[in-house]
Amino acid sequence: MSELTLDASQLNVRAQRKPRSLRLGVWLAGTFLLLLIVAALAPQLFAHSDPLAIVPRDAFHAPGWGHWFGTDQSGRDIFSRVIYGTRQSLLIGLAATALAMGIAIVLGLTGGLGGRRTDRGVGWVLEILFAFPSLVLALLFVAIFGSGIGPLIIATGLGSAPGYARMVRGQVLAVRNSGYIEAARALGHPPLRIIGRQLLPNAMRPLIVTLTMGVGQAIVWASALSFLGLGAPPPAPEWGTMLSMGRDFVANAWWLTFFPGLFIVLTTLSTTVVGRYLQQRLEGRLS
């Protein structure tokens, strides 16, 4: 998404001015992300009950000692559902970001390295993609290819690709005229090798930060789609789907929607904080 372009350039300022702020935040965010990754790999470490087990007599328990996050309308434990949902939500976020970046690199390289006409063409494609707000694009995509995890990932990836593509293109344009590229060309390296060894790594470095934050954003968009009923089908423990199911009971069972949403927020928040920290480190090394 295009806000990231601005964020990146603006946040440089923060990095220079407050080098040691956010320390505690970084620790907390890093720990949370680590725990999430562990939960995604081995959910049984945290949650002992089956996320799909139906216990009708335990329906709508408020959060308490027995069920930390309460239970839903079928007596399923929300805590273990949230924990088991981590894998799917993280995977969706990562896959969508990777896809978006793939598209962005192809478009950005074509635009940045092709001639002026090609660059114009890529500019147009981006302009057109931008005219579809991400959710509208995703809705259209899901309409054509049906709902489910696969289309959800592709739709989210497509929605965020134009923003990344614009950044990649800018980076490629900035890097391509630098001294070391000229040197590599003077040494007679073949173009593909220059792209792979010099151009891409240097152009991508500032994007690492954006990607970290992008995973969080992708999780939010994907859960928005799941929330609209276009993602994983209902009994599945996926954060967006859980929110969508809990919506019907929001008047008397707030915990059904509160906890899955809280995890989405904490994940996004953590990726943002960690992303900023990485940025500080990278820029510190560069200057």
Add this chain to the structure above:
Amino acid sequence: MSSATLGNPLLNPPRHQRLKHLARRASLRLAGGILVLWAVATLTFFALRLMPGDPVLAILGGPSGNPTAETIAEATREYGLDKPLAVQYGLYLVRLVQGDLGVSYSQHLPVTRVLAEQSGPTLELTITALLLAWLMVLALTVLTAGRRRWLGRLASLAETVAAALPHFWLGILLLAVFAFGLRLFPPAGSDGWRTLVLPSVALAIPLAGFIAQVTRESLELTLEQPFVLTARTRGLSDFAVRFRHALRHAVLPGISLSGWAIGSLISGAVVIEVIFSRKGLGRQLYQAVQAQDLPLTIGISLVVAAVYVLANILIDLLYLWVDPRQQEAQA
């Protein structure tokens, strides 16, 4: 910015020249915008034709409608679906230029009429949210930037958290607390200002978080500029320095972010309108996509794209107006 450019008449053109420049730029952008709209119409048209499911069945009330072969043949002819795809596309474009967007399959009303009815509430919602967001941004940044450290940190923490809140979650929480819990606002509907409060707050808070982060950075930088010191030595109050001198510089990145904000607001409006059962383009799009209503889906996509294009032209001009240095750089 540098003192050399200030006295140079060549680089400081008179007002009418500035306006002329703005007008030329606007018309160029408009021409480009029309091309973008054509591309959007074409893409949506062909994309939705790839959709599984027969459009005729969608017209006749979905697969459960169980129409006879004769009704199907009749509807196929009536909606021109028996012609080759290229002809259908050509006809569609001709009608589009004439301002005719066809008839909605699911509502059996002219699409233009549905659009006219539904645009109002969405526009109301998004504009209220945008204004509310900027109000929060100004209150949060102008009053706290460059003050005591803990205050600034607290505000910037609030901004980071706000930016991480998803619309839909915020919407549900607001619904649970203020509509069902405290019963202060109606939980659904789209009549009267009271129904507008919760949805627009849900849209505005995350947006304000994003814009405020950027604005704070630039405001803090601006407050260290020499011209701010000059203003202070002239005896201006802190309040005046912040609002009359520093703000104009500080809002620039926020303004260029507003272009992105329009897109994000429209995306958000889809979810928020569904949650609060509000009338509007977002919910209509959601329903049209599910009902495979081709003309309505294209119609809404076109309106959304047109708003995006127009808003970006306006923002571009606003940027030049707030910061005349940009024009000199381009001239």
